[in-house]
Every structure is written in C-alpha cells, then in structure tokens.
Amino acid sequence: MTPSTHPSSIARSGPTAVAFDGVSRRFGDTVALDEIDLGIAIGETVALLGPNGAGKTTAIGIMLGLLEPSTGLARTLGLAPHDAVRSGRVGAMLQSAGLPPGARVGELVDLARGLYPAPAGRDALLERAGLADLVERRAETLSGGEAQRVRFAFAIAGDPDLVFLDEPTVAMDVESRRAFWDDMRRFAAEGRTVLFATHYLDEADQVADRIVVLDRGRIVGDGSPAALKATVTERTVRFALPDGGGSDDPVLRSLPGVIGLDRHGQTASLLSRDADETVRGLVAAGIAFRHLEVAGADLDAAFLALTSGPREPVGSSTPAAA
Amino acid sequence: MLATRSATRALPSVGPFLAYLRLEVRRSLRNRRYLVFTIVFPVMLYVLYTAILPATASGPVAGLPWDVYFLVSMAAYGAIGAAMSQAAPIATERRAGWARQLRVTPLPGIAYVAAKAASAMLLTVPALALVGLAGQVVNHVDIGVGTWVAVIVALAIGSLPFAALGLLLGYLLDAESAQGGMVLSFFSLAILGGLFAPLEAFPAGLATIGRVLPSYHFANLGRSVVAGQLPDPTDIAVIAAWAVGLGVAAAWRYAADERSGRS
Numbered sequence: 001m002t003p004s005t006h007p008s009s010i011a012r013s014g015p016t017a018v019a020f021d022g023v024s025r026r027f028g029d030t031v032a033l034d035e036i037d038l039g040i041a042i043g044e045t046v047a048l049l050g051p052n053g054a055g056k057t058t059a060i061g062i063m064l065g066l067l068e069p070s071t072g073l074a075r076t077l078g079l080a081p082h083d084a085v086r087s088g089r090v091g092a093m094l095q096s097a098g099l100p101p102g103a104r105v106g107e108l109v110d111l112a113r114g115l116y117p118a119p120a121g122r123d124a125l126l127e128r129a130g131l132a133d134l135v136e137r138r139a140e141t142l143s144g145g146e147a148q149r150v151r152f153a154f155a156i157a158g159d160p161d162l163v164f165l166d167e168p169t170v171a172m173d174v175e176s177r178r179a180f181w182d183d184m185r186r187f188a189a190e191g192r193t194v195l196f197a198t199h200y201l202d203e204a205d206q207v208a209d210r211i212v213v214l215d216r217g218r219i220v221g222d223g224s225p226a227a228l229k230a231t232v233t234e235r236t237v238r239f240a241l242p243d244g245g246g247s248d249d250p251v252l253r254s255l256p257g258v259i260g261l262d263r264h265g266q267t268a269s270l271l272s273r274d275a276d277e278t279v280r281g282l283v284a285a286g287i288a289f290r291h292l293e294v295a296g297a298d299l300d301a302a303f304l305a306l307t308s309g310p311r312e313p314v315g316s317s318t319p320a321a322a
Numbered sequence: 323m324l325a326t327r328s329a330t331r332a333l334p335s336v337g338p339f340l341a342y343l344r345l346e347v348r349r350s351l352r353n354r355r356y357l358v359f360t361i362v363f364p365v366m367l368y369v370l371y372t373a374i375l376p377a378t379a380s381g382p383v384a385g386l387p388w389d390v391y392f393l394v395s396m397a398a399y400g401a402i403g404a405a406m407s408q409a410a411p412i413a414t415e416r417r418a419g420w421a422r423q424l425r426v427t428p429l430p431g432i433a434y435v436a437a438k439a440a441s442a443m444l445l446t447v448p449a450l451a452l453v454g455l456a457g458q459v460v461n462h463v464d465i466g467v468g469t470w471v472a473v474i475v476a477l478a479i480g481s482l483p484f485a486a487l488g489l490l491l492g493y494l495l496d497a498e499s500a501q502g503g504m505v506l507s508f509f510s511l512a513i514l515g516g517l518f519a520p521l522e523a524f525p526a527g528l529a530t531i532g533r534v535l536p537s538y539h540f541a542n543l544g545r546s547v548v549a550g551q552l553p554d555p556t557d558i559a560v561i562a563a564w565a566v567g568l569g570v571a572a573a574w575r576y577a578a579d580e581r582s583g584r585s
Contacts, residue, residue, distance in 0.1 A: 064426050085426055092426035098418030102349045102411065114341020115427045154423060164426075 016078065017042050017162050017193040018063050023072035024217075025058050032058040034217040035072070040195060042161070045188045047208035048197040051307055054214040056197035057095065060166050063195070064092055077162060084162075088116045091160035093151050095167050099139035106135035109153050116158030128183060129153035130176075144171030152180075156187065163187070165196035169203065181207050201303055215307040228306075234259070235275040235296060239282075239289035241266045255281040339433040346441035349411075351448075355501075356407045359508075360449040364400035365456045367518075368393060373460050383520050386545060390465065393457040394473070394548055395517045398541040400449035401477045402511060405484035406504050408442045412492025413500030416579065425580075435489065435576055442485035443478055450474040465548060473547045480543050480561050483536045484511075486568035493575035511537040536564040 020038040024031065033055045040046055048056045061067035062074050065082030076084035084090050099108060109126060113119035126132045129149050134142070142150065148171050155163055165184075169177040185207060188194045198204055204211045205225045213221035213228070221228050243266065252268055253261050257278040260271030272278040275294045282289055350356050372389045383391045415421065424434055454470045457463035465473075487507065495503045512518060514528070515537025521529045532538050539557040546553045 066422075066425060086428050086430070088428040090426075094419075094422060094426060096419050097423035097426070098415075098420050099423070100349070100411070100415045100418060100420045102353060103345060107345050107348055111341050111345045112427070114344070115338045115429050117337070117428070151423065154427065158428070 016040060017044070017076070018195065019073075019075040019078075020059075020062075021073040021075075023059075023062060023069045023074050025055075025062060025067060026070045031217050033062070033069075036217075036219060038212065038219065038222075040193065042193055043191055044210055045185075045194045045208050046196075047204035047211045048195060048214060049199065049201070049204045049211050049303065050197075050214035051199060053216075054307070055217040056214055057166055058217075059214070060092075060094075060164050060195070060197055064090070064164060088118070088158045089161045090164070091155035091158055091162070092164040093148075093155040093166065093168050095170070097151055099142070099147055099150055101138070101140040103139050104135070105131055105137050105139070105142070105150055108139065108150055109135075109157070112154045112157035118159055119157055120159045125153055125157055128156065128187075130179070145173065145176050148172060160192065162193045163195070165194070167197055167199070169198075169200070177203075213303065213306050221306045229296075233273070235272055235294055237270040237272050237275055237278050237282075237292070237294050239268060239292045241268060242288045242290070251285065251287075255285065257281070335430055335433050338427070338429040339437050342429060342434060342437040343441055343444075346408075346437055347444055350407060350441060350445050353407070353411075355410070356404065356445065359403040360400045360407065360445070361452050363403070364396040364449065364453050367399075368396040368453060368456055369460050383522065384545065386549060389457070389461040390463055390548060391520070391545065393453065393461075393463055393465075394544040395541055397450050397453040397473065398477065398537065398544055399512050399517045400453050401446035401481050402484045402517075402537060402540065403508055404445040404449045405442045405481035406488035406491070406508050407445060408438050408485070408488040409491035409495070409504035410497075410501040412438065412489065413495055414497045416493070417497045421580070431576070431580060435573070438489055439482070439485045442488055443481050446478045446481045447474060450477055469548060469550070473544050476547045476553070477540065477544050480540050483561055483564035483568050484540075486565060486572045490568055490572040490575055493572065493579050511535055514538075515541065517541055534560075536561050 016039055018038065018040040020036045023033055023036045023038075025033040036059065038059075048059060050056050058067065062069055063076050063081055065076070065080065065085055074081055077087075077089055078084075079087065085092075103111075109122065109129075109131065113122060113125065119125075120128075123132075126135065129152050131149055131153055134146060134149075137146075139147070139150070148168070152165075152168065155165065168184075169180055172180060181203065184194060184196075196203075196207070209224060211221070211223065211225055211228055212219055221231070223231075249261060249263060252258065252263075252270060255270065255278050257272040257274035258270045259273055262269040262271075270278060279292070279294070282292075372392055382388065386394075421434075425431075451470075451474060454465070454473070457465070488504065491503045491507065492500055514532045515521075515535045516524065516529075516532050517537060521532045521538060524532060539560040542557045543553050543561065546557070
C-alpha cells in the first residue's frame with residue numbers, strides 16, 4: 001500500500017509531485033471533493049479511478065490551479081498549482097479542452113513547443129504523439145482520436161516532470177488505446193510522474209503502479225492494483241441458467257449474500273459477500289444451474305465493492321459533480 | 323518560493339507571447355473572411371468609386387483630391403475590418419474549449435489577450451499596403467512610398483480601439499452571433515464615420531454622431547499623414563479614449579469568461 005518512489009528522480013524535481021491537505025471543493029450545495037488528503041511522490045504512475053461524478057476532474061482541476069479548493073491546501077511540485085503550471089514543468093490533457101478552428105496541426109505543435117521554456121524536439125514530439133502524418137491537417141477536420149493526440153502533444157511538449165491526463169483514451173479505439181498506454185509507460189519510465197483519471201479498470205490495472213479510488217468526493221481505496229484486489233473478500237459465483245427457462249433477475253439478486261448481478265444471456269455472474277450462503281440459496285431456490293464456478297474477486301469486483309457496494313444511507317447528500 | 327514566482331512570471335512570458343502571436347497571424351492570413359473584408363472589398367470599392375463611376379468623383383474634399391481622399395477612406399475601412407477580425411474566431415474558440423487548453427500551459431492570460439490584440443493590429447498592415455498599391459496602379463496616385471509607409475504605421479497603431487472592439491465582441495457574443503455582431507458594428511462605424519461618403523455630405527445631426535466615432539478620427543489621422551501634416555491632437559485624443567474604454571470593456575469580459583471557465 002505504500003507508494004513506491006524512484007529516488008533517482010527526487011533530486012530532479014523536489015519533494016512531492018502532488019500534495020492535498022484536507023482539500024474540499026463545493027459547487028453550491030454539492031460536495032465534489034470532501035476533505036481529501038493525498039500525497040503523490042515523484043516518479044509514481046497513479047490512476048485516479050472512480051465512476052462518473054466521483055470527483056476525478058475536480059481533483060485534477062485543483063492540482064492544475066484551474067479550480068481553487070473551498071477549504072484545504074493543494075500543492076503541485078511544492079508550489080501553488082497555478083505557479084507550477086506557469087513554470088512549464090507540468091503538462092496536462094483535459095477532457096473539456098479543444099483546439100482552435102483554422103489552425104494546422106503542425107502550427108499547434110509549434111505553438112505548444114513555443115509555450116515552454118525547455119520543449120521536446122519537434123520531430124520527437126510529432127513521433128511520440130503520432131502526429132507525423134497529420135501536420136498539414138486543420139484542427140476542425142480531425143477525428144476525436146486525432147484531436148486527442150494533438151492535446152496529448154500539448155501535454156508533453158514541455159518535456160514535463162509531471163503529467164495530468166483526464167480520461168485520455170475516451171475517444172480512442174482499442175488499437176490506439178493500447179498504443180497510447182505503451183507510449184505512456186515508456187514516458188513514465190523516464191522518471192516522470194503521471195497521474196491519470198479513468199473509469200476503465202483495465203487501464204488502471206495495467207498502467208498504474210498505484211490506484212486511488214474516488215467515490216462521491218472521498219478516497220475509498222488507495223494502493224497497488226494487487227493490494228486493492230487483496231482487500232476484497234467478495235467472490236464471484238458464476239453459472240449458466242437452463243436454456244429457455246431460468247430465473248428472473250430479481251430472484252437472483254435476492255439470494256443470500258448477493259450484492260451484484262451481471263447477466264449475459266444465459267450466463268449469470270453474482271457478486272457475493274458469502275459465496276457459501278449464495279450457493280446454498282441457489283440450491284434451495286430450485287434453480288437448475290449448470291457449470292457453477294466460484295472465483296476470487298478481480299479488480300472489477302474490488303472496484304464494485306469499494307464504490308457501489310452496500311453502504312450506510314447517505315442522507316441528503318447528493319452525488320458529487322465531476 | 324517568491325523568487326521562483328517572479329522568475330517564472332517576468333521574462334519567459336515574451337516567448338509564449340510571440341509563439342502565440344505567430345499562430346494567430348498565420349491562421350488569420352488563411353481566413354477567407356479576413357481576405358474578403360479587409361482586402362477585396364476596399365480595393366474593389368476604391369476602383370469602383372474612383373475609376374469606374376466617374377459621376378461619383380467630386381472635386382477636392384478636405385483639401386485632398388478625391389482619389390487620394392477616398393484611398394485613405396478605403397485604407398481605413400480595410401484596417402478597421404482587419405482589426406475587428408478576431409471577434410468570430412474568439413467566439414468559436416471559446417466554444418471549442420481552446421482557452422481551457424491554454425490555461426494549462428505557461429501562457430499567462432494577459433499574454434494571450436495581448437497576442438490577440440497585437441495580431442489584429444498586425445493584420446491591418448497587408449490591408450493598408452494593398453489598398454495603397456491599388457491607388458498607385460489604378461489612379462497613379464502620387465503619394466511617395468515613404469508617406470504611405472507612414473500612413474501604414476499610423477493606422478496600424480491607431481487601430482487599437484477596433485482591435486479591442488473585436489475582442490469585446492468575441493467575449494460578449496456566442497459563436498453564432500459574433501460574426502453578425504462584428505459585421506453590423508463594422509459597417510456602422512464605416513458608414514457613420516464617413517468612410518463611404520464624406521461626413522461633409524451628411525445632414526448635420528448624422529454628422530454630429532459621426533464626429534464622435536473613432537472611425538471618423540481614424541480616417542482623419544490617415545489624411546493628415548498623407549497631406550504631410552502633423553496629426554490633429556483631437557483625432558489622437560478621441561482614438562485613445564475609445565481604445566481605453568473598449569480595452570477596459572474587453573478585459574472585463576475576458577476576466578468574466580475566464581472565471582466562468584474556472585468554476
């Protein structure tokens with residue numbers, strides 16, 4: 001659960017990449033972040049994982065100085081976030097950012113390099129962002145995935161020590177997504193700190209060495225992917241229902257121990273807090289199941305257990321805005 | 323930390339400012355609207371009213387031959403259009419989220435606005451130069467190159483209030499209405515400021531309105547330079563007053579837009 005650090009890179013950039021000390025952020029009556037304490041060390045690759053509205057974008061906005069915390073203190077590279085961005089050591093790829101119509105990709109890359117004190121080389125940057133063939137294209141003619149690559153170029157143009165990526169692969173197809181993360185891993189391996197928000201579990205599992213799980217503005221899990229999986233005592237009970245028959249979902253959901261149901265055609269996967277009780281319940285209900293499997297939880301289950309498992313009634317509090 | 327702060331704020335802003343100015347100029351020079359409003363229109367109108375329709379030609383106006391007088395009018399007209407040409411791009415960029423992208427780079431907000439204004443003013447130069455060239459080619463207007471360069475410099479600097487107005491409209495209006503708002507205010511300024519027909523030909527009431535507008539004094543400034551006179555302090559004062567007023571309004575709208583993007 002302890003964040004791993006890379007001592008070689010600490011000298012390069014100072015003490016911590018990101019420090020949140022009791023950071024809260026409200027939008028009107030909505031609490032988007034609730035008393036967050038978080039420290040991210042130089043060199044870590046951290047996934048901020050959570051469902052929509054968990055507060056991921058708000059947290060990144062505060063780390064970049066786009067938003068002020070309502071209470072608490074945020075530091076980025078030891079500086080006020082706005083000053084860290086101004087220093088040129090931070091790069092970011094935001095969900096809501098766009099490109100100016102009429103500008104060519106090559107011009108935008110030139111601009112991105114011109115904005116930073118120690119930019120990456122032009123050819124290297126075009127290569128790394130996968131833009132070499134798009135240099136003459138105008139911003140408004142790019143597909144969602146291509147525009148995403150230009151925004152990625154902005155994020156890494158300054159050869160930054162610290163990179164924030166808010167849902168970076170949202171508009172990408174499977175192949176581009178894989179290529180993007182391969183590249184990101186190499187980028188992180190150069191001793192840089194990478195923090196990305198995602199709601200794709202496999203991305204967090206495969207890319208990050210630490211996952212911070214956010215739910216409704218609070219940190220509900222924090223550790224390596226393996227450590228998070230180990231915290232889960234839930235099991236998956238999977239079986240096939242008889243052809244042309246079987247039970248209704250409500251019946252399955254009401255079995256003892258069941259806290260989640262995933263149904264694909266005749267195959268049902270139950271997430272259970274007590275697999276023994278659930279299987280006894282299945283038998284008692286007279287369900288003619290076949291191919292029964294009981295498996296340990298994967299990260300999927302861990303995530304489900306952390307964010308949407310049974311919880312205390314939350315009273316009047318509403319889900320936080322993203 | 324204070325040292326870091328001042329070090330990161332002072333000098334490096336010049337580099338980002340120039341990088342951004344370069345993008346803006348390259349982008350605008352490709353914009354067809356810019357070319358039509360600021361170069362094709364004024365040159366066409368100039369040729370039409372000085373060479374093709376001799377009936378409209380009059381004797382000297384305000385001490386200048388008609389083809390010189392109207393040359394300055396059309397140069398002023400093109401320059402105002404060029405200076406205001408940032409209105410629609412700003413409005414569409416705001417919708418696209420471009421400002422948000424820039425906000426996570428080291429480019430300070432003030433450098434972004436300054437680059438917008440500076441590019442608008444720089445873009446008056448091709449318009450002014452080409453209208454001047456049309457005067458030489460079509461009517462063999464005898465103004466020395468040096469004099470016309472002085473006109474270009476004076477009007478490029480004097481275009482500041484129109485650049486500020488373009489920014490203001492871009493931050494005030496949405497992407498759908500910014501172009502319309504720009505064209506409407508551009509033509510109002512041109513017509514009421516006496517760029518199409520001299521203010522001397524206006525009814526008294528309308529002429530009074532015209533004399534308050536920056537466009538009237540902007541063209542006057544150009545005519546003083548062409549006539550080899552020192553600029554009239556009134557012209558400079560009125561242009562400067564409009565520049566300050568519109569500049570403050572544009573800065574206020576920009577700040578409001580930035581705040582709304584932050585929440």
